[in-house]
Amino acid sequence: MLNIGAGEFLLLGALALLIFGPDQLPKAAAQVGRVLRQLRTMADSAKNDLREGLGPEFKDFDVQDLNPKRFVQKHFWEAGDDEVEARRPASQLNGKRPPFDPEAT
Incomplete structure (x- = not known):
């Protein structure tokens, strides 16, 4: 999905540490995790609504x-x-x- 190498990942981690600081980084990571979970839930809900709206003819859609x-x-x-x-x-x-x-x- 994302083509991030080890060097790029370390650079992103260092930038996050500089931006948020060591005391705020765990809170920021938890918040990002919550947002990603909510987005995934919203996307799954939209898929299910689309399947229900299409009816039984498109059950394999x-x-x-x-x-x-x-x-x-x-x-x-x-x-x-x-x-x-x-x-x-x-x-x-x-x-x-x-x-x-x-x-x-």
């Missing part, structure tokens, strides 16, 4: 399917081999890429 990246992966990359071959242009069936035309782009 996944909110992540609304993400464009996930949509493309689900509908184009996770297809069976037969479907992939059927959608592939004839020029790519032999494993070669079609010629590049700079005027066409």
